[in-house]
Amino acid sequence: MAYKTIIIGTGPAGLTSAIYLARANMEPLVIEGWQPGGQLTTTTEVENFPGFPDGILGSELMSNMRKQAQRFGATFKTGSVKSVDFSNRPYTLDVEGLGQLQAESIIISTGASAKxxxxxxxxxxxxxxxxxxxxxxxxxxxxxxxxxxxxxxxxxxxxxxxxxxxxxxxxxxxxxxxxxxxxxxxxxxxxxxxxxxxxxxxxxxxxxxxxxxxxxxxxxxxxxxxxxxxxxxxxTIGHTPNTGFLGGQVDTDEQGYIVVKPGTTETNIPGVFACGDVQDRQYRQAITAAGSGCMAALDCERFLESLAHEAVHA
Known part of the structure; x- marks a missing residue:
């Protein structure tokens, strides 16, 4: 069985994508790595995320986002993506602990690790x-x-x-x-x-x-x-984007950040989208990651709708 979409990563970007896609009845599967919630889970107090005038613990913010995605029908599984095959759709992910999974579309939100x-x-x-x-x-x-x-x-x-x-x-x-x-x-x-x-x-x-x-x-x-x-x-000695598992199938810049089409979250592979710090070398904030996660979900939704439209008129 191929999922409609698989989201790789559970920071603010991945979880926001999951909330939007789940609300659109796209039933996304979210693959959590071994550090669910991303870098925010190592931050104690988050005081600059809108809507929390007294601040909120990073781990609590991520937990709330996860519950919100689950409430609308997102499914979560824990594993580490070892490799991908984007040569044919449905795309295939080889996930440690889960085996091979397939999806019509992929959202990459694996973040960047501080050095x-x-x-x-x-x-x-x-x-x-x-x-x-x-x-x-x-x-x-x-x-x-x-x-x-x-x-x-x-x-x-x-x-x-x-x-x-x-x-x-x-x-x-x-x-x-x-x-x-x-x-x-x-x-x-x-x-x-x-x-x-x-x-x-x-x-x-x-x-x-x-x-x-x-x-x-x-x-x-x-x-x-x-x-x-x-x-x-x-x-402040730099960040390393978590893109090694892609095996060079998705275009990246010289530092390894995924290159997206300006104004979108589209990569060079149709149906594969990137959001959050994995494609953002400049801002790297929870709120900008969440915003790009919303963009990825909307881009992905349009892509899946175009597939459905093509299938009807084939």
Missing amino acids: YLGIPGEQDNIGRGVSTCATCDGFFFRGKKIIVVGGGDSAMEEAVFLTRFASEVRLVHRREELRASKIMQDRARQNDKIVWSLNRTPLEVAATGMGLQGLKVRNNETGEEELLETDGLFV
């Missing part, structure tokens, strides 16, 4: 002082000291943004030279709240039960180790 430093104490303190999203979490560090790790445009942008809240933003980079464009470097260097700790390699996130103490680094010139005190650590 981490991979040092001791980092993973233990995600959501407890360690973050990868300044827009999401900067507000919580009003009047406090913050460290930003990274040397690219994103690091400069987030450091400047965080000066709105922090008393001090320390920018740590393992090299003397930055990768960021000159205009972004200049903007950061002109900000009095930003202090610089270049040519330093992060070694460990130091924390107690009360919160972060600081970031232990090695001075690459002297070899000496030091503890840079901080209340918050923002890791």
Whole structure:
């Protein structure tokens, strides 16, 4: 049996797609990965999602979206998509734990994974002082000291943004030279709240039960180790879109983000759509992911209606 549509991924994009398609009686199957809810489940408080004036836990927001999709008839199964075959429709997914599944249309909403430093104490303190999203979490560090790790445009942008809240933003980079464009470097260097700790390699996130103490680094010139005190650590060394399982069948850019037709969620494969962070290298917010999930559902619905119309007039 081929499903009308299968949605891969359960972040804000995938779940919004599921809500819209289920309400349209398309009976979508949603494949949850091993981290249902996506990156939002690692965020404690979400304060910038419209409709929640007092904020809401990321995990609770995702749970509510999931229940809403189920209420309208979406089905959920847990598994990891190992490979796809988009050469013929119905399209085939090889899913670990579920075997082969087929669908007339596919919505890819597998997100992008933040890159981490991979040092001791980092993973233990995600959501407890360690973050990868300044827009999401900067507000919580009003009047406090913050460290930003990274040397690219994103690091400069987030450091400047965080000066709105922090008393001090320390920018740590393992090299003397930055990768960021000159205009972004200049903007950061002109900000009095930003202090610089270049040519330093992060070694460990130091924390107690009360919160972060600081970031232990090695001075690459002297070899000496030091503890840079901080209340918050923002890791801004990039994201990796979760597109490896596609095997190159869907067009991506040089960083691996899925390329969609401008103004739509259509990929180069008819009936295969992409939404959320897997095709968004710029905004990466829950609300923009949800919006693109709605777009994908509407695009998918039109595609399925055109198939039905062709079948009637064949």
